Each structure stands twice: as structure tokens, then as C-alpha cells.
Amino acid sequence: MxxxxxxxxxxxxxxxxxxxxEAVTVIYTGAQYSDVSYREPDRPAMSRPLRHSYGTDMHATLTFDLDGPLLADTEYSTHGWDGPTITSMSAHDGINVFGQDELFGSFVTDSAARITGWYFVATRGSVDLDLLVVESGVGARAEYYYEYQRLAPETLTFARASRFGDFFTAEASEASTDASGSWRVVNDDGVSMVPLPxxxxxxxxxxxxxxxxxxxxx
Structure with a gap:
């Protein structure tokens, strides 16, 4: 006894x-962009500041808040496809920040709760377009296309002005990398967590x- x-x-x-x-935050830090390009508009509107180019010192970042620990052999999706809950999420491409309703995709874990595969698309707008694609084994690609309306004299009608060319001029930039980034898991205090299977x-x-x-x- x-x-x-x-x-x-x-x-x-x-x-x-x-x-x-405990609940944790899963963070993806992408590799720095290796290829960047930029197109400056010839006549931007005065009311819109230029966004400027992506740089090789920039990278993609994804952040996901989970309602519990990172589980093994599990798929996590941004919109609850039969998996554990992601309570909030965001993405940043070095210039643009994407919110929860603008990010789509999923990641999966192996038997040791390590993230082994992922695919995400963040997008906003149509005429003014912001886009970020992050994929395992492929890397990341970011781009934006931003239109500025040209200022025409008030006496110039739209029909006459159209003869002189487009009313819009575009600013655009693209960035990409073929290298994959890394994942880490932190608790509410920002301390890195190590899976204990x-x-x-x-x-x-x-x-x-x-x-x-x-x-x-x-």
C-alpha cells in the first residue's frame, strides 16, 4: 500500500x-531576394508617393498564430480545411503587408512536427496589384503593379485626351529567389519551442x- x-x-x-x-506562433523567414527589377512611371500623380523597388536586402515573411502546439503529421490551412485552427495570420513581402483575408494556402508537418511542405499565395487588388507566392522547393516571388492617373487640362475632354495616349502610367517591381527559407516556432514570450514527440x-x-x-x- x-x-x-x-x-x-x-x-x-x-x-x-x-x-x-500552449498556443504558439509559427514564423517563416524567406531567403533574401536574388533578382529584382523596377519600372518607374514617367508621370506619377502628385497625390501618390512612389513605392520604389524591392531590394536584395528584402525577403518574405509569413506568420501564423495557432490555438495549440504544432502537431505532427498534420496539414494546417489558412481557411480551416479539416485541420487545426489558425487563429490569425499575415504576410510581408518587404514592401506590402497582407492581412488574414488576403493570404491563402497550407503547410504540412512530418512525424517529428517539422514543417516539410508549404504553398501560399497573398494577393490584393486587380488594377493595382500586389502579389506574393511562397512555395517549398521553389522559393518566393513578389510583385506589384501600381497605376497613376495622368493629369490632363480641364479643357481637354476624355475623347480628345485619349488620342494623346493612355491616361495611366504604371509603376511596377518584381523580386524573386530560388532558395527556400526557414521555419521557427515561438511561444507567447517569443521563446523558440522545440518539439518533444x-x-x-x-x-x-x-x-x-x-x-x-x-x-x-x-
Whole structure:
């Protein structure tokens, strides 16, 4: 009887000292862009500042807040395709920031809860277009296309003005890299988390040991 009480006390203390599963943030940091291009408009509107070019010092960043720990052998999707919940998400391409409703895709984990595959598209607008594509094994591609309306004299009708060329001039920039980035998992305090796939096994071994001890003492 004394041994069974000791075993029960030991297991209770172990469970109290083991931290509960907590929500985490999963962050993708892309490789820096290796190829960039820029097209400056010849006559931008005064009310719109230029965006300027992507640079080789820029990269893509994806951030996902989960409602629990990162699970093994699981697919996480941005819009809840039969998987765990992503509570919030965002993307940044070095110039543009994309919100939760502008980011689509998924990532998957292996048996050790490591992220092994991903594909995401962030997009905004149609005439003014912002686009970011991030894919495992491919890298990242970012681009924007931004139109400026030309200022015509008030006495010039649209029909006459159209003879002198387009009313719009575009600013555009593209950036890409063939290298994949890296993933990390942090808790609410920003501390990096290391998956512990053996934790469940440890619980099982302790429970079986305790159950066997209680049976032998009965």
C-alpha cells in the first residue's frame, strides 16, 4: 500500500511540473531576394508617393498564430480545411503587408512536427496589384503593379485626351529567389519551442508502470 501511494504521489507531482500545451506562433523567414527589377512611371500623380523597388536586402515573411502546439503529421490551412485552427495570420513581402483575408494556402508537418511542405499565395487588388507566392522547393516571388492617373487640362475632354495616349502610367517591381527559407516556432514570450514527440510516450510508460504496481499490491 505504501508503494502504491508513493507511485501515485510521484505521478501527480510529475504531471503538475510538466507545462501544459500552449498556443504558439509559427514564423517563416524567406531567403533574401536574388533578382529584382523596377519600372518607374514617367508621370506619377502628385497625390501618390512612389513605392520604389524591392531590394536584395528584402525577403518574405509569413506568420501564423495557432490555438495549440504544432502537431505532427498534420496539414494546417489558412481557411480551416479539416485541420487545426489558425487563429490569425499575415504576410510581408518587404514592401506590402497582407492581412488574414488576403493570404491563402497550407503547410504540412512530418512525424517529428517539422514543417516539410508549404504553398501560399497573398494577393490584393486587380488594377493595382500586389502579389506574393511562397512555395517549398521553389522559393518566393513578389510583385506589384501600381497605376497613376495622368493629369490632363480641364479643357481637354476624355475623347480628345485619349488620342494623346493612355491616361495611366504604371509603376511596377518584381523580386524573386530560388532558395527556400526557414521555419521557427515561438511561444507567447517569443521563446523558440522545440518539439518533444516523446512526451506522450513518457506519460504512457509512467501510467503503465503505476498501473502494474497497483495491481501487484492488490
Amino acid at each position: 505504501r508503494f502504491s501511494r508513493f507511485a501515485a504521489l510521484f505521478l501527480a507531482c510529475f504531471l503538475m511540473m510538466t507545462p501544459a500545451a 516523446a512526451t506522450g510516450l513518457l506519460y504512457g510508460v509512467l501510467s503503465l508502470g503505476l498501473f502494474g504496481a497497483l495491481r501487484r499490491r492488490a
